[in-house]
Amino acid sequence: MTKVQWLRPALAPALVLGLSLSWSAAQADSTKVEFPVSSDPSELPQVWPEQAGVDSGELVKLSQWIRDLKLDIRSLVVVKDGKVVFERYSSGLTRDKNYELYSITKAATSVLAGDLIGEGKISLDSSVTDVLGKWRPDLKDTLAGKEKVKLRNVLNMTTGLRYDFKPPNDPIYYEAPDRLKLAGGTTPELEPGKVFQYMDVNPILATAMLSAAAGGKLEDYAEEKLFKPLGMKHYAWTRADEKGLVSGGWGLRLRAVDMARLGMLALQDGRWNGKQIAPAAWVKEMTTGRSTPFFGYYWWVNNIVEGGDEGGSQPEFDTMGFKGQNIVVLPKYNAVVTMTSMLSPNGGLRDAQCLQIMRYMMSQYILPALDKKPSTPTDAQKQALLSELQLAEDSQGVPGFSADPTDTPQ
Numbered sequence: 088m089t090k091v092q093w094l095r096p097a098l099a100p101a102l103v104l105g106l107s108l109s110w111s112a113a114q115a116d117s118t119k120v121e122f123p124v125s126s127d128p129s130e131l132p133q134v135w136p137e138q139a140g141v142d143s144g145e146l147v148k149l150s151q152w153i154r155d156l157k158l159d160i161r162s163l164v165v166v167k168d169g170k171v172v173f174e175r176y177s178s179g180l181t182r183d184k185n186y187e188l189y190s191i192t193k194a195a196t197s198v199l200a201g202d203l204i205g206e207g208k209i210s211l212d213s214s215v216t217d218v219l220g221k222w223r224p225d226l227k228d229t230l231a232g233k234e235k236v237k238l239r240n241v242l243n244m245t246t247g248l249r250y251d252f253k254p255p256n257d258p259i260y261y262e263a264p265d266r267l268k269l270a271g272g273t274t275p276e277l278e279p280g281k282v283f284q285y286m287d288v289n290p291i292l293a294t295a296m297l298s299a300a301a302g303g304k305l306e307d308y309a310e311e312k313l314f315k316p317l318g319m320k321h322y323a324w325t326r327a328d329e330k331g332l333v334s335g336g337w338g339l340r341l342r343a344v345d346m347a348r349l350g351m352l353a354l355q356d357g358r359w360n361g362k363q364i365a366p367a368a369w370v371k372e373m374t375t376g377r378s379t380p381f382f383g384y385y386w387w388v389n390n391i392v393e394g395g396d397e398g399g400s401q402p403e404f405d406t407m408g409f410k411g412q413n414i415v416v417l418p419k420y421n422a423v424v425t426m427t428s429m430l431s432p433n434g435g436l437r438d439a440q441c442l443q444i445m446r447y448m449m450s451q452y453i454l455p456a457l458d459k460k461p462s463t464p465t466d467a468q469k470q471a472l473l474s475e476l477q478l479a480e481d482s483q484g485v486p487g488f489s490a491d492p493t494d495t496p497q
Contacts, residue, residue: 129318131344132170136456136472137464139167144468145456146173147475149448153177158444159429159484160411161186161496162343165453166351166423171344175476178483184496185321185340186427189408192324193290195313195349196335197385199305200242200297201357201369202312209300211239215246215292219271222299229271240279241293242384243377247277250288259287260337264329266291283378285436290336290385298332306333316364317352319345326493337408340497343425350414350423353386353404374404374416381437390437391415391449410488411441415449420457424449429494431487440487 136143146165153160161180165173174182203209209218215236220227233248240246250273256262263269270291277284294305301308306324314322322345326338341349352358353374357365373384381388385406391413392403405415411430416423430441 129320131166131347133174134170134172135464135469136165136167136172137459137462137468139170139172140457140459140461141165141167141172142456142459143173143464143472145452146175147471149452149456150175150475150479152452153484154479154482157485159486160426161429161484162425162427164343164347164425165456166347166425167457168421169351171347174344175479176343177479179480180496182342182344183321185323185342185345186412186496187325187337187491187493188339188341188346188412188427189337189410191341191346191349191406191408191412191414192337192339193335193385194353194406194414195309195339196290196293196297196305197242197373197383198313198349198352198357198365198370199301199309200238200293200384201365201373203297203300203308205366205369209238209296211237211242213238213296213300215241215296218296218299219267219292222295223267223271226268226271229268232275233271236275236279236292238293238296239377239384241289241296242373243382244283244285244289245280245378246289246292247275247279247282247284248273248286248288249276250286252286257287259291266328266334267295267330267332270295280378283382285382287334287336290334291332294332294335297335304331304333305335313349313364316362317345317348317359319348321345323497343427346414346425346427347423350416350425354416354418354421354423391442391446392417392454393446407442407445410494411445413445415445417457420454422457424453427496429484429486429488429490433488 136146161177163175164171214234216230216234220230236246259266259269270288273288298305309324319341321342323340324333324338325340327333352364353370356367357363357370374386374388375383376388377383381390386404387406388404389402391405403415403417405413407413410432411428413426426445430444432439432441434440
């Protein structure tokens, strides 16, 4: 008999109450499997996959495939119609662990930019030099020459700035005591707005500009405008520099189910529980190709599911992070998929191995699972799902890349 620490779509609600649940093959043969009702209204509702029109058999096969290949996929969550239908963890991890999301942080930064723009505290045409020269007068000379670089360029990666990047341990990520000084010292090389260049100098500039507009730390503004309104738990925005400035491009830590909330906010045009959390027009704008057809304002478009929906009227949009962190939004299915992992980033920005694995999982298992109609699950389907989720929890994948201390789930 194995003890279920925190079981996903079926048993997690009861475990919220602190109950210890067990499962065995003998019990599976003799016990009718019922779905317990959660008493915690702050968590997303959960249903058996079939009840939301999702084929659990495809998800079971996906989980088995992950185990067979020993992929270090730590969490995988599927939300359909606002309900969790699949919640898989490995290595004994639980729902309450948070993860370093790397560049998924940018997606949250973009939502916050939309809030501040909607409040009239900053605009897409605000100049880097104007905003930051006033906010950090000690850097006025450093920021000179960037008058043409606007917030819109910072958010769509078209600043035209040149930065001598030194992978893998560039000081902008770790050593720099004043990241803004480092970012501000970059050299204008191309005309802003002309060429898409993905680089992490830009979210440093974004964080500073948005902090100046908010009149305080961006992480505090995020807690007020995003984390608390969406009912997130155990969130953190870490890795501030010695000046106290976090990066808008990394350092955000969220639970996998709260990553799904961020995706749902975008899916629902910025609304949450009947309240407009982010301007609807901004959500549409940030998830539409701007500098290039596949990148909006810190959100990717048709990047995981190429071509989006039929006719391209409802494209897939997503946000992805180093080593295989993903939030994929699927408007056609009214669904969101999230993943945290330690997969290889080798291969380039849009061709990394971790991204190729996510694309394969989506096309071969998750989209087929979503292409069903609601039905009543059989006890055999329920038992197969629970058994596989237990096997997943007890398994441990092989990391595809070296881990930093920040990669440890907390």
